Amino acid sequence: MNPSRHQRHWVALSTLVTREVRRFFRIWPQTLLPPAITMTLYFIIFGNLIGSRIGEMGGFTYMEYIVPGIIMMAVINNAYANVASSFFSAKFQNHVEELIVAPVPNYLILAGYVAGGTARGLCVGIIVTIVSLFFTRLPIEHIFITISMVVLSAVLFAIGGFINAVYARSFDEISIIPTFILTPLTYLGGVFYSISLLPEFWQNVSLLNPILYMVNAFRFGMLGVSDIPVVAAFSIILLFIGGLTAFALYLLHKGTGLRN
Amino acid sequence: MKALSINKLSKTYRNGVQALKAVSLDIQQGDFFALLGPNGAGKTTTIGIVTSLVTKTAGSVKVFDTDLDDDPEQAKSYIGLVPQEFNFNGFEQVKHILITQAGYYGMPAHEAEPRADELLKQLGLWEKRHSPSRSLSGGMKRRLMIARALVHNPKLLILDEPTAGVDIELRRSMWTFLRKINAAGTTIILTTHYLEEAESLCRNIAIIDKGEIIENTDMKSLLNRLDKEAFILDLKYPLLNNDLDGLDFERLDDTTIEVEISRGESLNSMFEILSRHGVEVVSMKNKANRLEELFLNLVETSEQSA
Numbered sequence: 089m090n091p092s093r094h095q096r097h098w099v100a101l102s103t104l105v106t107r108e109v110r111r112f113f114r115i116w117p118q119t120l121l122p123p124a125i126t127m128t129l130y131f132i133i134f135g136n137l138i139g140s141r142i143g144e145m146g147g148f149t150y151m152e153y154i155v156p157g158i159i160m161m162a163v164i165n166n167a168y169a170n171v172a173s174s175f176f177s178a179k180f181q182n183h184v185e186e187l188i189v190a191p192v193p194n195y196l197i198l199a200g201y202v203a204g205g206t207a208r209g210l211c212v213g214i215i216v217t218i219v220s221l222f223f224t225r226l227p228i229e230h231i232f233i234t235i236s237m238v239v240l241s242a243v244l245f246a247i248g249g250f251i252n253a254v255y256a257r258s259f260d261e262i263s264i265i266p267t268f269i270l271t272p273l274t275y276l277g278g279v280f281y282s283i284s285l286l287p288e289f290w291q292n293v294s295l296l297n298p299i300l301y302m303v304n305a306f307r308f309g310m311l312g313v314s315d316i317p318v319v320a321a322f323s324i325i326l327l328f329i330g331g332l333t334a335f336a337l338y339l340l341h342k343g344t345g346l347r348n
Numbered sequence: 349m350k351a352l353s354i355n356k357l358s359k360t361y362r363n364g365v366q367a368l369k370a371v372s373l374d375i376q377q378g379d380f381f382a383l384l385g386p387n388g389a390g391k392t393t394t395i396g397i398v399t400s401l402v403t404k405t406a407g408s409v410k411v412f413d414t415d416l417d418d419d420p421e422q423a424k425s426y427i428g429l430v431p432q433e434f435n436f437n438g439f440e441q442v443k444h445i446l447i448t449q450a451g452y453y454g455m456p457a458h459e460a461e462p463r464a465d466e467l468l469k470q471l472g473l474w475e476k477r478h479s480p481s482r483s484l485s486g487g488m489k490r491r492l493m494i495a496r497a498l499v500h501n502p503k504l505l506i507l508d509e510p511t512a513g514v515d516i517e518l519r520r521s522m523w524t525f526l527r528k529i530n531a532a533g534t535t536i537i538l539t540t541h542y543l544e545e546a547e548s549l550c551r552n553i554a555i556i557d558k559g560e561i562i563e564n565t566d567m568k569s570l571l572n573r574l575d576k577e578a579f580i581l582d583l584k585y586p587l588l589n590n591d592l593d594g595l596d597f598e599r600l601d602d603t604t605i606e607v608e609i610s611r612g613e614s615l616n617s618m619f620e621i622l623s624r625h626g627v628e629v630v631s632m633k634n635k636a637n638r639l640e641e642l643f644l645n646l647v648e649t650s651e652q653s654a
Contacts, residue, residue: 093421096454103451107444114439182435186496189399189429190452191421348361348402 100192101200108204112170112211119170119208120215123162127216130158131223134280146282146313151224156307157279160241162216164299167209167242168270171201171249172262179253184346194340198250198333205246206239213238227311233318234309240325241302245270247332254336254345273299278307283315298324349412351377351426351504351535352398357407359393359559367393369559370407375537375552377412377503380530382550382567383539386647390559391539392432395508399429412503425453428502430493432509438482442473442492445481446499453500460499467495470525487518494522498529505529506537511545523549543643547571557647576608578635584628593621606635 091099112119131151139150146153178184187197220226228234248265256262277299283291294300295316305321308314314321340346352375359368368390375381385391396402398409400420409416411423436445443464450460468474471491476484484492490510497505507526511519519542526549530536540546546553546567553570555563563570586602595618596608609618622629 091454091456099454099456100452103448106451107440107448110444178437181437182433183437185401185431185435186449187452188401189424189427190449191424191454192452193421343403347400348396 104200156310163209163213164245166212167205168245168249170208171205175253202246206242209242229312353410382546382553385556428497430507436481443477450499582631
């Protein structure tokens with residue numbers, strides 16, 4: 089008996105996700121090891137050496153305060169980088185054609201790559217969390233908020249990485265956005281400080297930064313403190329996911345960067 | 349049933365180049381079909397549109413009666429493509445490439461694995477199944493592309509210059525393989541620069557030039573149109589005469605000549621002339637590239653009429 093269309097779709101999606109996950113595990117020295125080392129350095133330098141002189145923030149030691157932000161930073165950077173580099177490589181080596189000629193609907197192509205990026209983001213998140221346990225205790229106040237926020241953030245940045253890869257024409261173009269947009273927004277997104285430390289004007293400017301909402305909602309899930317309302321964080325992230333998904337599907341439908 | 353039906357297909361690229369001009373073509377199920385044309389004629393664009401790699405400007409494509417616009421998934425599921433350029437993930441293992449491709453067509457791993465093994469053995473890639481594709485030789489990569497195109501058991505196999513850069517021995521073994529799968533029921537469309545390949549394999553042929561079909565017929569009728577036949581003769585001694593009683597010949601070297609005989613004319617008269625002039629023939633062969641001559645004639649005619 090021939091499999092139904094739904095069964096075929098499920099096989100296609102699981103094949104794509106398996107390939108993506110196999111890819112980042114195969115090149116673990118490039119994908120999983122560097123964030124573990126970088127984040128360990130953050131914990132040692134900012135958390136231990138400098139943090140011990142800063143004192144408390146939001147009622148927690150500085151190390152405890154920055155851990156959620158550092159985990160979130162690792163997750164979003166890696167979710168983004170995974171899809172951007174994997175999809176761009178597929179374009180660059182032309183093996184994206186394997187997918188285009190196959191009966192795989194566009195939404196499954198997007199879902200497969202985003203699932204792969206999310207998986208790497210979460211793997212790195214788990215690694216960084218384990219590393220952080222060597223430096224501090226890790227309370228989790230609201231498990232549902234913690235898990236849902238980290239998953240949604242990984243999904244959102246994986247979609248962002250996909251759009252970046254669709255437009256990219258060279259490897260340089262997949263590093264421009266992480267370097268000039270993502271990294272500044274992350275560093276200014278309340279990873280290392282509470283925005284209550286800023287003058288009122290800069291507090292208001294910070295509220296325009298979507299990463300601030302993700303970091304704070306995640307911190308709320310773990311520590312129970314946040315600079316912003318958690319509902320606003322969920323609303324914003326869902327809105328961005330909806331908007332960027334629609335845009336990515338539009339690009340796939342048009343064949344932007346993929347078909348002549 | 350038609351395996352492929354192309355109706356008034358047009359393509360104009362963004363730079364204004366009109367690659368296809370209302371091309372129409374029907375290919376019957378079970379056929380072994382050659383699509384020939386000079387470089388830039390529109391062959392790869394046609395294949396690109398049929399396989400969804402290129403977006404069309406106008407026209408329609410049906411694969412086994414399924415319109416590519418109405419139900420792209422169904423239409424795509426019938427097709428296997430061997431593209432002109434290598435397009436593997438160079439870091440992926442050979443067997444993974446096949447299983448992954450089968451998965452994209454909805455074939456679960458427990459079915460894809462034995463199918464991949466079968467193809468790897470048939471195409472002489474079994475020893476390399478765990479190697480990354482970048483480590484394969486050019487010929488092996490070509491065979492891997494054929495295996496990948498066949499892994500989901502397509503009803504229509506499209507090969508875009510599959511034997512480019514492949515040595516003659518491997519090319520012949522690929523021909524045998526393709527004949528076998530065609531005999532088993534797979535419709536095959538082939539583009540090639542080796543006209544001998546098209547002549548040897550294909551039953552029907554279309555010639556495309558400057559985005560237009562200039563000939564679409566069966567191979568036999570096309571070859572029958574040749575009004576002259578050429579023979580290569582190896583001579584025992586160097587030829588001294590420049591005139592052999594009006595025999596149409598060309599000196600290839602001192603002891604080799606090419607003689608053209610009108611179709612239907614007896615070869616005896618040629619040998620009589622040669623005997624009269626004391627020319628001893630050691631061996632004779634039919635000039636192989638009959639299709640090449642026709643192809644060049646057709647393309648030249650098309651250029652003159654443009």
